[in-house]
Amino acid sequence: MGGDHGPPVVIAAVARAIAALPGSVSFLLHGDEAAIGAEMAKHGDIADRVQIRHSDKVVGMDEKPAQALRRSKGTSMWNAVEAVREGEAAAALSAGNTGALMAISKLILRMSADLERPALVTSIPTPRAVTTFLDVGANIDCDAARLVEFAIMGEAFHRAAHGVPKPTVGLLNVGSEDMKGHEEVREAHRILRQGGLDLDYRGFVEGDDITRGAVDVIVTDGFTGNIALKSMEGAARFMNGELRNALTSSLPATLGYFLARPALLKFRERMSPPPAAPLLGLNGIVLKCHGGASDRDFAQAIRVAADLARSDFSAEIERNMRRLPAALAVEAPAEGVAAQTVPGEGDAAQGAAE
Amino acid sequence: MGGDHGPPVVIAAVARAIAALPGSVSFLLHGDEAAIGAEMAKHGDIADRVQIRHSDKVVGMDEKPAQALRRSKGTSMWNAVEAVREGEAAAALSAGNTGALMAISKLILRMSADLERPALVTSIPTPRAVTTFLDVGANIDCDAARLVEFAIMGEAFHRAAHGVPKPTVGLLNVGSEDMKGHEEVREAHRILRQGGLDLDYRGFVEGDDITRGAVDVIVTDGFTGNIALKSMEGAARFMNGELRNALTSSLPATLGYFLARPALLKFRERMSPPPAAPLLGLNGIVLKCHGGASDRDFAQAIRVAADLARSDFSAEIERNMRRLPAALAVEAPAEGVAAQTVPGEGDAAQGAAE
Helix, strand or coil, X not given: CCCCCCHHHHHXXXXXXXXXXXXXXXXEEEECHXXXXXXXXXXXXXXXXXEEEECCECCCCCCCHHHHHXXXXXXXXXXXXXXXXXXXXXXXXXXXXXXXXXXXXXXXXXXXXXXXXXXXXXXXXXXXXXXXXXXXXXXXXXXXXXXXXXXXXXXXXXXXXXXXXXXXXEEECCCCXXXXXXXXXXXXXXXXXXXXXXXXXXXXECCCHHHHCCCCEEECCHHHHHHHHHHHHHHHHHHHHHHHHHHCCCHHHHHHHHHHHHHHHHHHXXXXXXXXXXXXXXXXXXXXXXXXXXXXXXXXXXXXXXXHHHXXXXXXXXHHHHHHHHHHHCCCXXXXXXXXXXXXXXXXXXXXXX | CCCCCCXXXXXXXXXXXXXXXXXXXCEEEEECHHHHHHHHCCCHHXXXXXXXXXXXXXXXXXXXXXXXXXXXXXEHXXXXXXXXXXXXXXXXXXXXXXXXXXXXXXXXXXXXXXXXXXXXXXXXXXXXXXXXXECCCCCCCCCHHHHHHHHHHHHHHHXXXXXXXXXXXXXXXXXXXXXXXXXXXXXXXXHHHHXXXXXXXXEEECCCHHHHCCCCEEECCHHHHHHHHHHHXXXXXXXXXXXXXXXXXXHHHHHHHHHHHHHHHHHHXXXXXXXXXXXXCECCCEEEECCCCCHHHHHHHHHHXXXXXXXXXXXXXXXXXXXXXHHHHCCCCCHHHHHHHCCCCHHHCXXXXX
């Protein structure tokens, strides 16, 4: 029932997914039975792969998470997540209110990691492939252990979603030297280096490495991640606007634009946001599809959900999470040793980040 | 002597600036007398406005700040900043090593604000004008008072550099509600709201507001600012690369590209980084010009330096800084009051940021 378009897009996406995916995927559709039924009638051949679960109530797109949570029981969103807990569904997918989906998922499924709330991961295009980037918005205050949890979850997600056997992992910072950044990030760096986790950790990366594809998975706290993501989205929007202005600024430019139009449309599609972001750290698979998703986007999100459900994703996370207490217990080198590696840095120890 | 090009660019820029600026601007050029003299011979009419101050030593572009600092006395960079302290120059400008310039400036001029090191400010293009954005790289751990200092300095800079009488100020966060973000940012928000500072503070802004131009000045800590800036630069570089690929992907697209080329070059120029960033919080005006600056960029940086030197910039900052202790002493509302404004938020109090 969620998203900007509601049932028409979701059901068209289900029809696409059924056509594209091997026979083993079937659907529980939670929401208004009449609205869903009317849309399903347009796709006659999907009925045997779909069950409708009626609910009278929906979570509004603009409700505050806490407000939505209080009256969420019995909504289509609640029921979809509950079906994951009950083992009726292998994954839940929603284009609805993100904050409400997080709060409801956390309440119903509980966290498997030691996070405040589920981590939100996104995929950023790069010249070679995509960067998995997290946390982009849920966990503001992150200590070193939380950052390491993000690394474990993001790495398992990247493997499941993109089929990369051993994804490389980087930690977002303002420079690549060991002494850069604040305490939490330096401590997480040390644990990832020395903690004996099963990760291909490559060290610190910087903001421009997100779109460069320097590593497969980039980890940061939810404050920095949200701001970096929105900054990039804003920069892309601004550049698109300026590009449009430039290409309509003169007759030759406009003519050029029409000639280049198919290529530019392909360019724009490549820049568009990913269709689905998983909520990581829950005891169950929940994905958020963006509100404006088309049926094609939503169908792609269904494919990601199916890939996650079929992968060894949750077990891999659990396996690495069990190593975390031992990794956290590895002692930091004594002050004297650390001081020896950067003799006399003193005042300028952190250096200037440029 | 600094930057990618050294004296040829700097002296060509001085010639440009002398031609463009009213008669009152003159120059001390610090560096190798022979190299400077040879370049000056190409611009015969500038000799009466320029004094050469010879120095044998230079700071290397790749030296670590601490290392550079130890052997910096008598370098051209050291002498240029010292001339500001001695009152011989109204502002110092360098295209050299940023970290070394910060460390040397801090040592010679001392901080006027209570910062670890000078704040670095940048200008981001927006559809309407530019956003002044700071701190982009020097101060990693910022408490609420530091963020308020950035607001005071950034606002005065924006007025001096862009002639806006009363710039609007925003604080970078993951959402616009009062309870969003971490403690430091919420506390700074409260001080900026209630502290009686002479600022047109508009509240929280988000990452995409940087390029939207929602406010004139956007303030954040050096960790987040550096990562947001580099993320945007990376996104812009990636988009330019993809655009180039798109426009050479077919014959019509390439033909279109040639027709649109002048407009696209103007577009690229509009996206290029600003020529100069002031180091804020020092007892004196120091500007960093980017290393790859052309003589035109460097001449524009000279204009900004002259504008700052002529403005009431330093006095305005000092006036507002004197109000800071009183602003910091304004009591936070009692917990009960705060709780009343967000009844029952509980677990989801910070909400999810999307």
